[in-house]
Amino acid sequence: MTLKDIVNKDVTHITTCESEPIHIPGSIQPHGVLLVADTNDYIIRYCSANTADIFRLTPEKMLNKSLESVLGHEWQTLLTCFNNNPLQSYPCSFLIHEKKYDIIYRYIDNLVLLEIEPSVDADEERHQLFERSFNFMTAAERATNLRDLCQRVAYHIQQLTGYDRVMIYRFDREYNGEVYAESKRDDLEPFLGLHYPHTDIPAQARVLYVRNLVRMIPDVNYNPVPIVTFNNSSASDVDLSDVGLRSVSPIHIQYLKNMGVHATLTISLLQDERLWGLIACHHYSPKKLPYEKRVSALLQSKFLASQIKVRQVAEEYNVNIVVEAHLQQLLNKINIDEEFALKFEQFNSLLAVANASGAVILYNGKLFEQGIVPPSEKTLALIEWIDKNISSVQFATSALHTRYPDAKSISRYASGILFHALGKVKESCIIWFREEVERTVNWAGNPNEAVLRKATNELAPRSSFALWKEKVRYQSHEWRPSEVNAASRFATTLQNYFHLIHVRQEEQRHRLLNERLQKANQELSNINWITSHDLKEPLRKIRLFTDKIMNEEIDSLSNQLRNSIERIQKSAERMQNLVDDILTYSLMENKEGYFQIVDLQATLNEVLENLHEEFSDKKARLQLISLPGNVRAIPHQMNQLFTNLIANSLKFTKPNVLPVVSVSFTTLRGSDEKDVALIHNVDYFKISLQDNGIGFDPAYSQRLFDIFYRLHHKDEYAGTGIGLAICKKIMENHEGAIVAHGMPGEGAKFDIYLPVG
Known part of the structure; x- marks a missing residue:
């Protein structure tokens, strides 16, 4: 079987740095070997092309073999690591062909990825671990502020790792970086205070920095080692996001070369799972840092990351003390x-x-x-x-x-x-x-030319890092x-x-309105008194004297004068009815202490007795279902209600049609009637009175209950226009409702809703 590599060939065709697939390069750096095995049977499905450097076996001899057959007696040790430490935080050490190697493994989907690097004997360093850690902690404790702390960490990481330059980058919200602290060789020019545009670290690179906290490039001039598999396999891209050996973007490699850098170590600084900054270590010749020192540098960065939060909270606390004092002064004034x-x-x-x-x-x-x-x-x-x-x-x-x-x-x-x-x-x-706040930002090169396009249409990083100053305007200090x-x-x-x-203003307005309303009610009461008493006496005299004239002097009256007196009598009679109805309407408000248990059937029978002559004159017929006998109501108002509604049905009859009035009732829950304003959790008696009279246009179903509103001219049908308004007032007194339904020529229906009990 022949081999094929999975090297990503599309890198040269990308249009932006953000579109570069840096997590699936299909190759690694040559300072280690990568094996990719299936987690079900631990059969090697992929491997880097340099397996012979460690195992003395070519990829053809490695692929489709089990890890057990490749590692021999070390397999059981690795299997124990798999079982006891599935989320590996430190390397496993093995002897392969009498040489010591460090193995780092990571799980991705159904694969386990093993990075294997030669181990460096650090026994000489271990006795210095306590002293180095003690010196680092002592120096960190003496830091007066965050910038001072970062400067001390940069110094100690340079002493630990031996890199020519160690910088601590701090990112702003747009991920533009500032060299916040720096420790370097004395002969190198300083980068402290320089800014780098966010395009230097594109978005997908920032994602990988969050996932993989430590990245090392021992030599920027390395030749990428392809990852291979057998040609007949259903090979796909292998996600190398968490792999330290992952090959680096060609654009980034060229960027480092343009800076004159030959080796780097980068450690992420996270705050709330967001990239706060980076510790960037540069060396101007090839340099491979042992794994143990990488871990030590990572531990120092972890301490710095924890202190960043503490220092920022402390700074924020100091600001908060001041603004809180001013806040309390304002709150007291309010x-x-x-x-x-x-x-x-x-x-x-x-x-x-x-x-x-x-x-x-x-x-x-x-x-x-x-x-x-x-x-x-x-x-x-x-x-x-x-x-x-x-x-x-x-x-x-x-x-x-x-x-x-x-x-x-x-x-x-x-x-x-x-x-x-x-x-x-x-x-x-x-x-x-x-x-x-106008300020000048010192950029390491023109930030607008961070990534250039060559004549071949390929992307390339800038080659100039000369100081480029930008005057920033139209901005203020950040709000804390x-x-x-x-x-x-x-x-x-x-x-x-x-x-x-x-x-308070609304209360004052409502108080004034209430005072005006009380005054208006008082005036209305006075008008009612005048209407019910002072007007009755003149009306009584008008009717008395007109009757006397008509009875005693009728023979001596001309036809014209007799007609005028009859019109006076009718007007006086209408006025008398109007006065009586107004008085009845005004008395509807007085309901306290009058509620009793009422037998509605008995009340209706009394009403029918009083309207006996009207039924006889109209030859009207009543269809009745027995009404409830245990309703809490005001007796005389129930009498008034039925009287007005039935009299209304007998008034608005159709010519040559015998009137029929139907009375029925049912019990229902308030929530059952969606179109009527009832209390949902209360039971109601629904009493319906329906006739076969002239009906009315449904558009007027609400206005029928307005006081003095009449659908017909007074000469067509007698009445004052108050009867249905009285019915509505009665139902309001009883915390119920009345609804009118009608169609022209098809009669009218009135639904009464009385609370049960």
């Missing part, structure tokens, strides 16, 4: 009961609570300003933009020009803003401002978490205060 304009003048800590250079509060459309702020029209334009473009309650940026189109015109006042809504943005909000938190707490308290003011 609680003072006075006009906001006076209160705002006492906000002496408004700027200090967020370490801002200016602040504005928009309240009820008016701007209150402190410190260095943009002109009012510019501030209002910014608020208008925030209202349309920012959906969150809070928004903070130190580079407003990257979001707001007109930011450069206000950069001297507001290169950074911290915004918090206090309600509707264009009515109430608060904004803290930070002035522009403690500043954002303190500002948010103040804004939330201020928002609650504004809400409290609004509630």
